[in-house]
Amino acid sequence: MKHYDxxxxxxxxxxxxxxxxxxxxxxxxxxxxxxxxxKREEFSKDELAYCRRDIVTPNLFDEYHTIEEKVDGKWQTTPTYDSGWSFWNGNxxxxxxxxxxxxxxxxxxxDFRLKSKYGEIEGANIVDxxxxxxxxxxxxxxxxELAGISGHYEPHxxxxxxxxxxxxxPPTRENAVVKLLDKSCRELGIRSLVTPRAVLSRDKGHRNACYYSNFCGSYGCSSGAKSSSREALLQPALATGNLTLLSNTHVKSLHTDSKEHVSYALAVDTVTGKEKKIYGDIFVVAAQAHESARLLLNSANRHHPDGLANSSGELGRNLIFSGGGSGQGELHSDALKEISFAELMQTGYFVNRSILDWYFIDDWWDGKFKGGSVEFMFEHQNIISRARKNNYDGGKMLWGSALADRVVDRFTKQKSIRFEIFxxxxxxDDCFVSLDPTHKDKYGMPxxxxxxxxxxQDVKVGRYIxxxxxxxxxxxxxxxxxxxxxxxxxxNLVAGGCRFGNDPKTSVLNKYCQAHxxxxxxxxxxxxxxxxxxxxxxxTIYxxxxxxxxxxxxxxxxx
Known part of the structure; x- marks a missing residue:
């Protein structure tokens, strides 16, 4: 029986x-x-595979979640295989x-002292x-340093x-649109900042610098430039000879042989379907917030009848996502300022601009409240989704040559710039993860x-920005x-569910993320x-x- 530290x-x-x-x-x-x-060389920029099918996520008929939303004042539960709404993010x-x-x-x-700094908000469970x-x-x-983050720091x-x-x-290469964006921000009294990016602008060890493929987000990196866990951390860990990487290994539960000690993980080989036990001295759960809470809830036993490490009753509670939203506009060839249209249409280079001016809002009209950050980028470059966008005229779908002309114009006469608000x-109390009492995945787990x-308040802040x-x-x-x-x-932005704190009665973990x-x-x-x-x-996760x-x-x- 192999035993790990x-x-x-x-x-x-x-x-x-x-x-x-x-x-x-x-x-x-x-x-x-x-x-x-x-492996690095297997990654491609196949839009069908990575963005429209589930090559890197489970099929929703095999593994899914149920989502509880309020409809006409009543909670309604829908499996994600019906809605198509996937909470898998790269398995x-x-x-x-x-x-x-x-x-x-x-x-x-x-952000570490939200309650002390900004005070209570009715209906929100804010703590420092x-x-x-x-x-x-x-x-x-x-x-x-280890992951490799490119950028340029400016005091703000x-x-x-x-x-x-x-x-x-140094920063990754930038599209000339930043000249227009920076000038526009200055005209409005706003400071645009270079975005720190987990993408190498220079070679680092076994990893090569970005080659500006024009398809970054949603895709794996075939140069190693993206500072993923696989490239930046797991490969060097494997090189030590101390890491055993067990892929295709789905953990169903953690077994405790006493009230205060996990002895093994019960896992299933996703290829053969055979179960196995993996023993260790210490266990670290890092399965993404909603799935980590689910695993601990599914590990309930006589020592922990309400779920592993859940004496507080807080396990799965206070799940958080990211507030905000997005927007965009079109820069057209016939009305472009400051830069040439050819410069704008240069593919692959990043916009690389952030705004932090509204991280705290002090507005005589709207009041004082915690704000947010903004990232600017071009619209996602996926060809299929761009070709399908807004192919209507007066409410009627375009066909034939009219459709062809619309698509050609979209790709050759304008470029859309986008912002995302965080x-x-x-x-x-109404955002949490629990176990569904009736639905189970293909492994028999609730x-x-x-x-x-x-x-x-989240929507108020997002709309202001x-x-x-x-x-x-x-x-x-x-x-x-x-x-x-x-x-x-x-x-793709999920946190909470096992909040840490000093009081075992109100938190799942202590300040070191160790279960109370x-x-x-x-x-x-x-x-x-x-x-x-x-x-x-x-x-922050890193x-x-x-x-x-x-x-x-x-x-x-x-x-």
Missing amino acids: VVIIGSGASGGAVAYSLCKAGYRVAVLEKGRLI VVGGSSNFMSGMLHRLHPD WPITYEELEPYYTLAE PFEPPRSTPDFPQ NDWLPN VGKLRVEGHP AKKCEGVLEEMGAKNIYSSVSSVPAQ DVPNLFVADASFMPTGGSVAYTW ANAFRVADHIIRSLKAV
Whole structure:
């Protein structure tokens, strides 16, 4: 019977970071990943495979979730195989980090003290974090260096303080549209900033720099430039000889032989269907927030009748997504300012611009409240989706030569620029994951039942910022500008469900993401987050996982 020092469930950003640190420290580690291993050279820019089919996610008839939404004042449950709404985000080695756009920011120090800084909001379960930005800052720096983040730092009132003067790599190449965007922002009194991006602009070790394929987000990287867990962390961990990577290994439950000790993970080989037990001294759950909570709920036993590490009753509660929305406008050849149309149509280069001016809003008309961040980019370059877009005239679908002319014009006479808004999704009593009492996946496990109600404040903040962004696009000379902000969650940004805190009665994990109830159990993915901040979570997931790994190493050395 093989026995590991540490068993990690999940190989994404958090699982990879923990594995890297432990393997470098000389410990025997097993990473259990439900999906398969896709090698760098296997990744392609096949829109059908990656964006319209489930080559890297489970078929929804085999594995799915049920979603509980309020319809006419009543909660209504729908399986995702009926709605087509998928909460899977890359079930392969390296997880969804393989497919991210890589626009990363640190949380602001105020994000760690949301309740103290901004006060209570009715209907929201806001708490301060048990750690500070200063405690996490060294790990942000470590993640920045190990993963490889490109960018250029400029002081800004809402840019978090840094212990290093700049990023390890210069910014990735930028489309000339940044000249127009920067000037338009200056005209409006707004500061545009270079976006930190988890994409290499220069070669780093075994990884090659970005080759500007024009298809980045939603796709795996065939140069190794994208700072995925697979490239940046798991490959170096494997090189130590201390990592056993078990792909196609789906963990069904964690077994406790006493109230305070996990002894093994019960897993199924997704190819053969055979079950096996993986033993270890320490277990780290890193399966993505909603699935991590589901695993612990499915691990209920006589010692933990309400789910593993759930004496507080908080397991699965306070699930959070990302508030905000998006919008875009069209830059046309006949009305373009500042740059040539040929420069605009240069493919592959990034927009690479962020706005943090509205991270905190102090408006004499709308009041004072926590705001959010904005990322600018071109619309997703997927050919099929762009060709199918808005092929109507006066409510009637276009056909024949009229349709052909519309599509040709869309690809040759204009380019759409887009903005995405990230603001807090406030935790509340009606956003959580539980086990569905009737639906099971193909492995016989009860599926996760997600209630996804948002808070009205989230929409208020998003709409405020969207109006500001529309103003930027207007200043740029864009046409057909629109935005969309709603309480519908983004399926690729999920956190919470195992919030950390100092009080075992109100939290699942302690400040080191160690289960209060089960000392040899840790949860390292975004589940720990009690609030989400107003940026994408990935850099914080990396940083916190390195912090958790350091604590595990200290624990192992003390034994």
